[in-house]
Amino acid sequence: MANVRALAAQTLFQVVDKGNSLTAQLPYASQQLPPKDRALLQQMCYGVLRYLPSLEHYCQNLLDQPLRGKRRVFQFLLYVGIYQLQHMRVPAHAAVAETVNALNPLRAPGMKSLVNAVLRNFQRQQTELEASANAILVCQYNHPSWFIKKLQAAYPQDWQTILESNQQQAPMWLRVNQQQGSTAAYSAKLDKASIAHSLNSEIEDGILLTRPVDVKELPDFEQGASSVQDAAAQMAGRLLAPQDGDNILDACAAPGGKTCHILELADAKVTALDADAKRLERVTDNLNRLSLHADCVHGLADQPDDWWQGEQFDRILLDVPCSATGVIRRHPDIKWLRRAADIDELATLQAKILDNIWPLLKTGGTLVYATCSVLPDENHEQIKAFLARTDNAQHIPLHEKDNAEQPGLQLLPGTTDGFYYAKLQKQ
């Protein structure tokens, strides 16, 4: 069934109703399509997930009752159709006709008149429907209400900017492998390949591409000259500041972006631990492409007794499991897969990981705590509480305003992803 709109509807059903991640579903749908349609599939899935509450609102007004049960996938097809009419440059008549045609491969030709009528009515009533959606906070910002509330409390000045940033397409950053050449030298190679980009003096290994490109177009990518990694994620390696000969633990390592960066920066002995065996395979793949080596260990960071050999570490990176609310623009499904209750559960696990990993750090050693979250409970509140209960943990400020009351560095989505870092030293 190589129909891009039908596949988009089925993928969205799998994500929103069945709770599967888009990262897992999209490749499965993509491989059923010819390469020329794959970008369109991605655009439609990302788009519907970005604007889901508004699309639900429109359909609530355009349908007598929502499509339920076996007909649920057609509700998602309607979202795909309306998203195209509202946000894509597809001519309106083609958007309607192609969406209606998708009912053939979905084996529901009987639904054609309903889908056609809903899309035509959306066109007719678009202005009023948009105005009524804008009067509802959740539809205006297209985020779940629990998350909007948490952001309003944490960022009384910036919450709207954060929500608006989350709706944008994320930029593509490269990390230059310093073992194979300098950032400036790789920039020259990109110039030669006519790939527009810019450098940023604060991100030593990073290059921001003006437009995303397929990695196959990047000079010497397969040979490991560069990797795709957001600038915020690149800060982990530099903050950890690995030295040659160090014994380092990367305690939540998969898929290994930061493990590889650490090894590009120093000739260190690195243990890459992760709870997920499948994801750990991706660490090995990444290490292989870059011709690097780490000891990959399958285990839980909160239960070191099961895997730790007893040798303490000079440096530890804790890139803990988190809400990923700093990377919503890259993974818009996070908005609908996460629940408010997850935040407390994640914060409890993060605290357990911090407490149980801390004894593995040598006296004088450095621990960098990282999340791709914008929520204080996972970030400065977490570290503040850890410092309060851990006598031999000293907080190392990362910038002028990094203090014991609000420790760490909080990056908000914009030029970089949303990320949090705190640096601790053992006394």
Ligand SMILES: C[S@@+](CC[C@H](N)C(=O)[O-])C[C@H]1O[C@@H](n2cnc3c(N)ncnc32)[C@H](O)[C@@H]1O
């Ligand atoms: C934010 S991701 C890590 C990203 C990685 N550091 C990188 O840069 O590519 C968090 C990872 O923690 C892992 N994880 C979840 N619970 C864990 C636990 N209790 N112990 C160790 N790893 C865990 C997840 O499987 C996931 O791969």
